[in-house]
Amino acid sequence: MRVPIIQMSSTTKRFGSQLVLDGLDWQVMPGQVIGLLGRNGAGKSTLMECLLGLRECDGGSVTVFGEDVATLTDTTRARIGYVPQKCDLFDWLTPRQLLDYFKSLYPRWNDAKVDALLGRWGFDADKQGKPIGKLSGGEQQRLSIIRALGPDPELLILDEPVSSLDPVGRRDFLRELIDSVIDHGTTVVFSTHILSDLERVALDVAFLKDGKIALQGPLDALLEGARRVTGPSAVLDGVQLAGEVRRQRGGDGITSVVTHGGPPPAHLGNAAGVRVESLSLEDLFIEVTQ
Numbered sequence: 001m002r003v004p005i006i007q008m009s010s011t012t013k014r015f016g017s018q019l020v021l022d023g024l025d026w027q028v029m030p031g032q033v034i035g036l037l038g039r040n041g042a043g044k045s046t047l048m049e050c051l052l053g054l055r056e057c058d059g060g061s062v063t064v065f066g067e068d069v070a071t072l073t074d075t076t077r078a079r080i081g082y083v084p085q086k087c088d089l090f091d092w093l094t095p096r097q098l099l100d101y102f103k104s105l106y107p108r109w110n111d112a113k114v115d116a117l118l119g120r121w122g123f124d125a126d127k128q129g130k131p132i133g134k135l136s137g138g139e140q141q142r143l144s145i146i147r148a149l150g151p152d153p154e155l156l157i158l159d160e161p162v163s164s165l166d167p168v169g170r171r172d173f174l175r176e177l178i179d180s181v182i183d184h185g186t187t188v189v190f191s192t193h194i195l196s197d198l199e200r201v202a203l204d205v206a207f208l209k210d211g212k213i214a215l216q217g218p219l220d221a222l223l224e225g226a227r228r229v230t231g232p233s234a235v236l237d238g239v240q241l242a243g244e245v246r247r248q249r250g251g252d253g254i255t256s257v258v259t260h261g262g263p264p265p266a267h268l269g270n271a272a273g274v275r276v277e278s279l280s281l282e283d284l285f286i287e288v289t290q
C-alpha cells in the first residue's frame with residue numbers, strides 16, 4: 001500500500017479571530033507534483049508552514065513521511081527542501097559561506113549539482129563572495145532555490161519560488177525543476193500565481209478556498225473537463241451537472257453553471273439558448289476561487 005508523504009487531517013489554523021485553515025484534509029502521494037493555487041490571502045503560505053511544522057496548528061494533525069510534524073526527526077527534515085516566499089537567508093554571509101554552512105547540516109549534499117547551478121545561474125566568483133544582503137531580490141531567490149536543492153530532497157515545498165525572477169530566470173528554474181527534480185521522482189508542492197508556469201510543470205493542481213482544498217485533480221483532466229454552461233434557468237435549474245463547481249442564477253432568467261466534468265448531456269447542450277464554453281486554467285481559477 002502506498003503511504004502518503006503528506007497527510008493533513010482536519011487541520012485548523014487561526015490568526016486571532018481569522019480562520020485560515022478550516023478543518024483541511026489533504027494528502028500528497030509520493031512522486032506527485034502539485035501546483036497549489038488560491039487567491040492572495042487564501043492561506044497557501046500558512047498551509048505550507050503548517051505542513052513543515054514551522055507553524056503550530058490549532059487543531060487536527062499533520063504528518064510528513066509518517067511523522068508528526070511537531071516532532072520531526074533531523075533525518076526526516078533532511079529529506080525536505082523548502083523555498084519560502086520571503087527569503088530567509090543570512091544577509092551577512094556570502095553565497096559560498098551559506099552553502100557551506102547548509103552542507104554541514106545535511107547528511108547528504110550534492111556538490112556537483114550545487115556548483116553546476118551556481119555556474120548556470122550567474123554566480124561567478126565575484127558574486128559568490130558578495131554578502132547576500134547586497135544581492136538583488138532575484139539573485140537571493142535563485143540562491144534560496146539552490147540551497148533547497150542541495151541535499152537532493154525527496155520532498156520539495158516551493159512557496160512562489162519564481163516571484164522575483166525575470167523570464168530567463170523563470171525558464172531556467174522550470175527547466176531545472178522538470179529535468180532534474182520531477183524526473184527523479186521528487187514529490188513537489190509549489191504555489192504560484194503564474195498559471196503558464198504551472199501548466200508547464202504541474203501534473204496536479206489543488207485549489208485552496210475558504211480554508212479547505214476546494215478542488216484537486218490532474219491538470220489535464222481538469223482542463224479537458226472544464227466547461228461553463230449558460231442558458232435559460234427554466235432549462236438548467238433542477239439539472240445537476242457532473243463535477244459542478246459553481247452555479248449562479250441571474251435575475252434575468254439565465255443560469256450559469258461551471259463544471260469540471262466534461263460537456264453536459266447532448267440533450268441539454270443542444271437545447272435552445274444553451275451555450276457551452278471550454279474554460280482555460282485562468283477561467284477555472286477565477287470560478288473555483290470566487
Ligand SMILES: Nc1ncnc2c1ncn2[C@@H]1O[C@H](COP(=O)(O)OP(=O)(O)OP(=O)(O)O)[C@@H](O)[C@H]1O
Nearest residue numbers: 015018020038039040041042043044045046047085
Ligand atoms: N503571522 C500572521 N499573523 C496574522 N495573520 C497572518 C499571519 N500570517 C498570515 N496571516 C493572515 O493569514 C491569511 C493567509 O495568509 P497567507 O500568507 O497564508 O496567504 P497566501 O495564500 O500565501 O497569500 P499570497 O498569495 O498573497 O501570498 C492572510 O489573511 C494573512 O493576513
